[in-house]
Amino acid sequence: MSKIDKSDRINIAASPWSVFRWNPTDGCKVIAITHPLSVIYEAARHRPVSDAICFPKAVMLELLPLDDASNPFHLHHMGQAIDEALVADAEDEVPVGCVIVSLARGEVIAKAHNQKERLQDPTAHAEIVAITQAAASLGSWRLEQCILYVTLEPCAMCAGAIVQARMPLVVFGCTDPKAGACVTLFRLADDPRLNHRARVVGGVMADRCAHLLSQFFARKRALGKK
Numbered sequence: 039m040s041k042i043d044k045s046d047r048i049n050i051a052a053s054p055w056s057v058f059r060w061n062p063t064d065g066c067k068v069i070a071i072t073h074p075l076s077v078i079y080e081a082a083r084h085r086p087v088s089d090a091i092c093f094p095k096a097v098m099l100e101l102l103p104l105d106d107a108s109n110p111f112h113l114h115h116m117g118q119a120i121d122e123a124l125v126a127d128a129e130d131e132v133p134v135g136c137v138i139v140s141l142a143r144g145e146v147i148a149k150a151h152n153q154k155e156r157l158q159d160p161t162a163h164a165e166i167v168a169i170t171q172a173a174a175s176l177g178s179w180r181l182e183q184c185i186l187y188v189t190l191e192p193c194a195m196c197a198g199a200i201v202q203a204r205m206p207l208v209v210f211g212c213t214d215p216k217a218g219a220c221v222t223l224f225r226l227a228d229d230p231r232l233n234h235r236a237r238v239v240g241g242v243m244a245d246r247c248a249h250l251l252s253q254f255f256a257r258k259r260a261l262g263k264k
């Protein structure tokens with residue numbers, strides 16, 4: 039292993055993820071990566087990151103591009119969105135879950151699931167409920183340093199809300215062949231004609247997200263046949 043100069047290292051404990059910087063000109067380009075790894079280590083070890091853990095900058099930059107669907111930061115938060123989808127499933131709602139992470143605050147600021155049936159509200163998709171929560175949490179409709187994670191590709195309404203909220207990045211699980219408006223049927227989130235565009239990363243834990251939905255609809259069909 040090649041020797042790593044101390045100046046090439048980032049001390050994770052000394053650089054909490056709340057100091058993560060968003061580069062406004064390059065969108066998703068990461069300037070200071072600290073928290074994705076600290077989150078992984080916390081998740082893996084179930085305890086705070088030790089002062090002693092250091093990673094070479096180059097390795098971190100290579101391992102953690104935010105537009106990579108296998109980025110562990112995305113997997114970690116998609117796991118939380120799946121937990122929300124499971125709550126929807128238990129409530130007999132179409133199982134879609136969403137979480138929003140504020141990079142400025144370094145924390146999850148919204149968690150929501152689909153509540154269309156319970157509220158009898160066609161707009162109560164997981165993303166809309168979460169965006170409302172996030173805006174209330176920040177006291178601002180501008181979610182400019184937030185990443186939205188959702189288990190299913192956003193529909194036209196939700197992709198529109200993501201653009202309205204000025205979100206820089208949306209990460210989804212499985213595609214939606216019937217209503218997907220980020221890559222499948224339309225590309226609303228990053229349409230160059232709009233005055234704001236969100237980067238889109240799809241396919242994060244797609245199989246797990248899709249399985250929840252197919253199980254739910256299979257169960258519904260089985261009940262319908264009885």
Ligand SMILES: [Zn+2]
Binds near residue numbers: 163165192193194
């Ligand atoms: Zn939607």
